[in-house]
Amino acid sequence: MTLSRDHELHKRRAGRNIGLALVLVAFIALVFGLTVAKVQRGGMIEAFDHTFRPGLAERAE
Amino acid sequence: MSDIRANEMTGEAGFGDYVALLKPRVMSLVVFTALVGLLVAPVSVHPMVALASILFIALGAGASGALNMWWDADIDQVMRRTRSRPIPAGKVEPGEALGLGIALSGISVIMLGLAANWFSAAFLAFTIFFYAVIYSMWLKRSTPQNIVIGGAAGAFPPMIGWAVATGGIGIESVLMFALIFMWTPPHFWALALFMNDDYSRARIPMLTVTHGRAATRRHVLAYTVLLAPVALGAGFTSIGGPVYLAAALVLNALFLRGAVAIWRRDETVAEADGYAVEKRFFRFSLLYLFLHFGALLAEAGLRAFGVFGYAGW
The missing domain is CATH 1.20.120 (Four Helix Bundle (Hemerythrin (Met), subunit A))
Incomplete structure (x- = not known):
């Protein structure tokens, strides 16, 4: 028996792929929203990056 | 016809079958109790952090559900109540449930740590371990007190929600x-x-x-x-x-x-x-x-x- 393109098997597989795509898009949106929330709240988001920073140097003293 | 049925038995599950592995009804209870634990805490949490944390706690609960279904596939097949679950029904391979459970456990714990704090993440990791290993693998089949001690796993979510807000107990x-x-x-x-x-x-x-x-x-x-x-x-x-x-x-x-x-x-x-x-x-x-x-x-x-x-x- 040959499988036609719109066989139930393909529909199920397509449904799985669309479901996974939606989950991934939702995950990206969630991480993006989380990042925006964390950045807006301020906090220490600057780290040492091999250049002189007066702010960091003063704290070290 | 038979080759198609063979495909059905070897991993051609629908998206819903994978969702069913995560025990959505248990997840809804976890979401509710964890949310209450988070909202009644004396420390306010940014709504986005709260949303993400609750979702990752629910994902962790789902992961432990998948691990439980992987381990209990043999008894699920015998029980009327659980016979239609994805593994005994032949829709999902046991190995897939194990992989999904382990992957989602890791993702949920790390993401909760990054979204909220590492105390709540460690608590979530312990809860997954408690449900999957202590309850499912050990107590469930060895003692009539299985329900009593295993119930602790279902009782942790409000504590995790509280820990998301306060960072402690x-x-x-x-x-x-x-x-x-x-x-x-x-x-x-x-x-x-x-x-x-x-x-x-x-x-x-x-x-x-x-x-x-x-x-x-x-x-x-x-x-x-x-x-x-x-x-x-x-x-x-x-x-x-x-x-x-x-x-x-x-x-x-x-x-x-x-x-x-x-x-x-x-x-x-x-x-x-x-x-x-x-x-x-x-x-x-x-x-x-x-x-x-x-x-x-x-x-x-x-x-x-x-x-x-x-x-x-």
Whole structure:
């Protein structure tokens, strides 16, 4: 028996792929929203990056 | 035709089958109790952080559900209640459930750590371990007290929610834990009383199988009696208040009445009316837990809006 393109098997597989795509898009949106929330709240988001920073140097003293 | 059926048996599951592996009904209870734990905490959380944290806690619960289904596939096949789950139904391979469970466990714990704090993430990791290893792999098949100790896994979510907000543990979060912990045995033993055949066929040492139904009825009453002071005690902490206490008083009185009714019945009477009292008690137990946490949420809402003019109890 040959499988036609719109066989139930393909529909199920397509449904799985669309479901996974939606989950991934939702995950990206969630991480993006989380990042925006964390950045807006301020906090220490600057780290040492091999250049002189007066702010960091003063704290070290 | 046969080759297509062979494909169906080897991993051509639909998206819904993978969702079913995560036990969505258990997840909904976890979402609700964890959300209450987070919202009643004295520290406010950014809505986005709260949303992400609750989703990752739910994902962790789903991961432990998948691991549980992987391990219990053999007994799920025997039990009427679980026969249609994705693995025994032949829709998902056991290895897929294991992979999904491990992957989602890792993702949920790391993401909760990044979204909230590492204490709550470690707590979530411990909860997954407790449910998948301590309960599913060890206790469930070895002791009639499986439900009692295993119930702890289901009781941790409000503590994790509280930890997301506060970064620690408090008497309030311990009491929320104790409420679910003490509620679990009467809830499940009532179910076991009218689903006994399932458990004995799967050779799970449920109390009804090992110690008999009369002993199970006594246990239901004993745990319900012990549950009442825990439920009422939460009303006298910072998360309680008059609304919660009034709700807890009524709910515990009704729950106790149900437990006494179960205790006073014997099998002949129960069989005659098709376990009507046990079934009613089981249904009410779901409402009991939902309304307790709903009342805690109402108290938090009242405090936030300063209704009744009390800033604490």
